[in-house]
Amino acid sequence: MIEVKNLTKRYGKFVANSDITLTVMPGELTVLLGPNGAGKSTLIKSICGLLRFNGSITISGYDNRSIEAKRILGYVPEMPALYPMLTVREHLEFIARAYELDSWEVLADELLGRFELDDKQNKLGKELSKGMQQKVSICCAALTRPQAVIFDEPLVGLDPHAIRELKKLIAEFKHNGCAMIISTHMIESVEENWDTTCIMTKGKIARSCRRDELGSGDLEDLYFTITEGSGVKEA
Template sequence: MIEVRNLTKRYGKFIANNNLSLTVKPGELTVLLGPNGAGKSTLIKCICGLLRFEGAITINGYDNRSKEAKQQLGYIPEMPALYPMLTVQEHMEFIARAYQLKDWKPQASQLLRRFELDDKQNKLGKELSKGMQQKVSICCAALTNPRAVIFDEPLVGLDPHAIRELKSLIAELKKDGCAMIVSTHMIESVEENWDTTCIMTGGRIARACRREDLDSGSDLEDLYFSITEGSGEEKA
């Protein structure tokens, strides 16, 4: 479970996140939507423990800055940040050692094959395209068998095969009880799997909605534009 309570993030006098609260239950996929500058990336970085903030965030009951929380959380950033002088295989080994994983090599090999990186294992991080770097990030996050995962624009730069495999992986994680947040502008990419959505504008959650509460005949795109281009905001 991912739980955010009364989160506020300030940069000087500018408030990037203003008193946000949300809960993602095990096996649920929450889609984070909003225009550029709405505060989505700031929220994600706070959840991942990369920024200081006011309020409280827990991962399966543990403070998000704790070792226990970090061991259960996977993060795929919008811009992959690989070590330039480590190979693909060394990235997998680095993650395995950092998380003290046992018998990880078969799973690592399976993930690399799945995302068509098995023939790139000796390539350095700096030698990979952005799409390949993104696939390495996905493999590293999945290797730890996380109980919560944050995806920030995960489809950007991926080829059609990788997009299909990532969607399949998300469905598998969901079935396995993983709590997930996906931030994306590609609304159609999450239409079939989402459970809840939080639509952000101006650093606030303007609307939180469960799939079953969506008006008959409407879809996620309709909801998004009704909030971001409608006559007013509805606070969650």
């Protein structure tokens, strides 16, 4: 479970996130939507423990900055940050050693095969395209069998096969009780699996909506109503 309570993040006088509260239950997928500059990436980086903030964030009951929380949280950033002189395989081995994983090789081989990286295991990070780097980042996040996962624009740069496999992986995470947050501009890519959407504007959650509350409408209509219309309703 991911719990964010009264999160506020300031950069000097600028308020990037203002008093945000949200909860993602095990097996649920929450989608963060909003225009550029709405505060989505700041919220994600705060949840992942990469920024200082006011308020509280817990992962399965652990403070998000604790070792316990970091062991059960997977993170796929918008811009992959690979080590230029490590191979694809060495990235997975690095994660396995850092997380003290046992018998990780079988899952690593499965993930590399699913994302068509099995024949690129000896390529260095600096030799990979943006899409391939994104695939490696996804494999590293999945290798730890996380209880919670944060995706920041995970589909950008992926080829159709990888997009299909990522969607399957997200469905598997849900089935296994993983709490997930996905920030994306590609609304149609998440319409199959989302449980809750949080639409952000100006650093706040302007509207939080569960799938069963949407009725006959669709997510895209709701998004444009909030961000371009007059339907702003504080969460």
